[in-house]
Amino acid sequence: MTQTSPDVSTSAGIIRLSNAFCDAKALLTAVELDLFTTLHTKGASTEEDIRKELGLHGRGLSDWLNLLTALGLLERADGGYRNAKGADTYLVRGERTWVGGFLERSNRNLYPAWGRLGEALRTGEQQSGSHFDVVVQNPHILKQFVGMMDALTHVVGPELVGAFDWSGSKSVLDVGGARGNLCSIIVKNQPHLQGHVFDLPPMEPLFDEHVESYGLTGKVHFHGGSFFTEPLPVKADVVTMGHVLHDWDEKQRGELVAKAFQAVNPGGALIVYDRMLDDEPEHVENLVISLDMLLVTDGGSEYPTSELLEHAKNAGFASTEVAPLSDYDTVVICRKAA
Numbered sequence: 588m589t590q591t592s593p594d595v596s597t598s599a600g601i602i603r604l605s606n607a608f609c610d611a612k613a614l615l616t617a618v619e620l621d622l623f624t625t626l627h628t629k630g631a632s633t634e635e636d637i638r639k640e641l642g643l644h645g646r647g648l649s650d651w652l653n654l655l656t657a658l659g660l661l662e663r664a665d666g667g668y669r670n671a672k673g674a675d676t677y678l679v680r681g682e683r684t685w686v687g688g689f690l691e692r693s694n695r696n697l698y699p700a701w702g703r704l705g706e707a708l709r710t711g712e713q714q715s716g717s718h719f720d721v722v723v724q725n726p727h728i729l730k731q732f733v734g735m736m737d738a739l740t741h742v743v744g745p746e747l748v749g750a751f752d753w754s755g756s757k758s759v760l761d762v763g764g765a766r767g768n769l770c771s772i773i774v775k776n777q778p779h780l781q782g783h784v785f786d787l788p789p790m791e792p793l794f795d796e797h798v799e800s801y802g803l804t805g806k807v808h809f810h811g812g813s814f815f816t817e818p819l820p821v822k823a824d825v826v827t828m829g830h831v832l833h834d835w836d837e838k839q840r841g842e843l844v845a846k847a848f849q850a851v852n853p854g855g856a857l858i859v860y861d862r863m864l865d866d867e868p869e870h871v872e873n874l875v876i877s878l879d880m881l882l883v884t885d886g887g888s889e890y891p892t893s894e895l896l897e898h899a900k901n902a903g904f905a906s907t908e909v910a911p912l913s914d915y916d917t918v919v920i921c922r923k924a925a
């Protein structure tokens with residue numbers, strides 16, 4: 588198995604780290620070419636079967652398959668290759684556990700943007716050329732984008748359900764809730780809740796289709812608009828904002844928390860989750876996502892938990908609780924006085 592954190596006190600370790608993007612690109616290309624879905628459908632396959640099935644030339648193929656094997660994504664079987672357990676669970680298109688939407692968006696958007704990290708650091712300018720209003724106008728890109736969001740909320744959603752006592756609440760409003768995946772997971776698990784999602788208007792057709800697939804039409808409602816130009820559309824006992832604040836700068840984050848306060852019913856709560864940074868950040872995964880925000884947004888970044896606690900206090904919340912959520916996120920529950 589390849590060492591993922593090489594010893595950078597050695598020259599070999601430094602060179603290995605400088606090549607880490609190659610491991611990532613081998614994986615992203617496997618998703619782009621649908622290798623894992625093909626192996627899931629066909630079972631163990633020889634190199635020649637894979638070449639034909641994916642329409643490849645053949646040059647470099649055995650190195651690529653062996654690299655994916657060394658990375659733990661494939662296994663050798665019956666003289667060929669099959670998916671290893673993780674790839675077979677999370678990288679097969681069409682399965683509920685599919686996280687490939689995140690990888691597709693990384694391949695298309697983040698990978699080229701990281702190639703311009705130096706330019707972003709010199710100028711402070713984002714490097715992806717795509718703002719939310721552009722993303723939501725292009726059906727193909729929007730589909731990829733919601734796939735990325737679903738991949739994250741599939742993991743975070745069930746944990747968020749367990750991180751809060753929903754029994755005293757009647758309604759939940761997910762602000763920047765994309766096509767309603769998180770809200771649907773919550774309402775499916777807590778059927779006494781009425782669900783509401785607020786997002787940009789072009790999200791509505793994707794929302795309708797997705798919520799119907801959960802059997803929640805009429806139970807989870809869509810409200811289209813912009814959270815910067817209009818008030819939040821309904822008041823709710825619980826307002827959630829996940830992976831939203833990190834898209835904006837510190838001042839805008841404060842404005843959104845203040846706006847959420849207005850939408851929380853007395854005695855209710857605002858629940859925020861993001862890849863928050865410790866006040867002395869050393870968390871590689873979250874620093875990488877924070878740099879993603881540099882590269883794809885105008886002012887966004889991950890932020891220290893203490894910043895959010897300050898916004899919550901300024902907005903008027905009576906108390907706050909902080910806890911880890913999932914592998915990398917932090918959840919902050921901000922309670923409004925009854």
Ligand SMILES: C[S@@+](CC[C@H](N)C(=O)[O-])C[C@H]1O[C@@H](n2cnc3c(N)ncnc32)[C@H](O)[C@@H]1O
Nearest residue numbers: 719736763764765786787812813814815829830
């Ligand atoms: C990074 S995604 C987070 C999606 C989801 N909450 C999650 O946890 O994965 C940010 C969401 O905010 C929405 N959004 C961006 N600008 C918005 C605005 N001005 N008003 C309402 N929603 C907006 C985007 O369309 C997108 O669905």
